[in-house]
Amino acid sequence: MRLLQTFSTSIGTKILIAVTGLGLTVFLLTHLAGNLLFLAGPDAFNRYAHTLTSNPLIYVAEAGLLAVFFVHIAKTLSNYLANRAARPVAYTTHRWAKTKNPASRKSWASTTMVVTGSIMALFVVTHLQTFKFGPVYEGADGIRDLYRLQMEIFGQPAYVVFYLMAMALIFSHLWHGIVSATQSLGWYHPQWTPRVIVAGRVLTALIAGGFFMIPIYTFLLSRSAQ
Numbered sequence: 001m002r003l004l005q006t007f008s009t010s011i012g013t014k015i016l017i018a019v020t021g022l023g024l025t026v027f028l029l030t031h032l033a034g035n036l037l038f039l040a041g042p043d044a045f046n047r048y049a050h051t052l053t054s055n056p057l058i059y060v061a062e063a064g065l066l067a068v069f070f071v072h073i074a075k076t077l078s079n080y081l082a083n084r085a086a087r088p089v090a091y092t093t094h095r096w097a098k099t100k101n102p103a104s105r106k107s108w109a110s111t112t113m114v115v116t117g118s119i120m121a122l123f124v125v126t127h128l129q130t131f132k133f134g135p136v137y138e139g140a141d142g143i144r145d146l147y148r149l150q151m152e153i154f155g156q157p158a159y160v161v162f163y164l165m166a167m168a169l170i171f172s173h174l175w176h177g178i179v180s181a182t183q184s185l186g187w188y189h190p191q192w193t194p195r196v197i198v199a200g201r202v203l204t205a206l207i208a209g210g211f212f213m214i215p216i217y218t219f220l221l222s223r224s225a226q
């Protein structure tokens with residue numbers, strides 16, 4: 001009960017947003033690592049997906065992931081609405097809009113967090129429809145041929161463009177989100193904070209860059225296979 005009350009305060013809300021955001025970043029890293037197996041060919045990719053989905057613990061992991069997504073979105077929205085109610089008129093000009101307030105830490109990425117986050121939530125729904133709940137092709141060894149589905153999807157330029165746009169939003173969201181999360185958790189150190197900021201940006205570039213590369217690679221592969 002006390003814990004629930006703590007997480008309802010403004011500081012508790014920020015901590016929850018930060019912890020769930022970092023959790024989702026870890027998910028993205030592992031998801032990217034699995035998806036990169038696509039480069040190793042149909043056998044490795046389909047086997048990996050089959051091993052993952054045939055493990056009964058996947059249901060526990062999926063329920064946990066859903067809960068983390070839910071808390072992250074619900075807490076971000078409640079924090080956003082509380083901030084708006086407390087400050088109905090914006091008083092800062094943004095750095096990207098040539099601010100008159102040089103002390104402002106606001107950037108294009110930070111002010112669009114709610115927008116990029118909301119579009120990403122919609123992206124995840126269509127993404128699950130396309131892949132997880134998409135057509136099930138059976139491979140030669142009787143397991144799901146996800147490789148074929150991915151070739152079919154990213155063989156279509158419209159999907160490639162859609163995914164690249166979505167990955168650009170993920171880049172923007174993580175660019176601000178990862179660094180902001182470490183600050184919400186109070187990890188401040190005069191020497192280490194600048195390094196943490198650089199590490200957060202490198203991680204962002206790796207995740208978004210990896211996800212950027214996959215649709216393009218698959219598109220080129222599907223064209224050369226024709």
Ligand code: HEM
Binds near residue numbers: 128
């Ligand atoms: C090029 C980018 C991406 C590709 C090719 C890709 C591919 C896939 C595939 C093939 C699956 C189905 C796995 C299975 O059912 O066995 C999947 C599931 C999923 N993807 Fe992605 N993904 C990409 C980016 C993303 C991003 C950016 C997010 C989140 C923002 C995301 C979130 C998810 C989630 C939540 C699942 C369901 C996981 C589960 O239920 O176990 N994906 N993805």
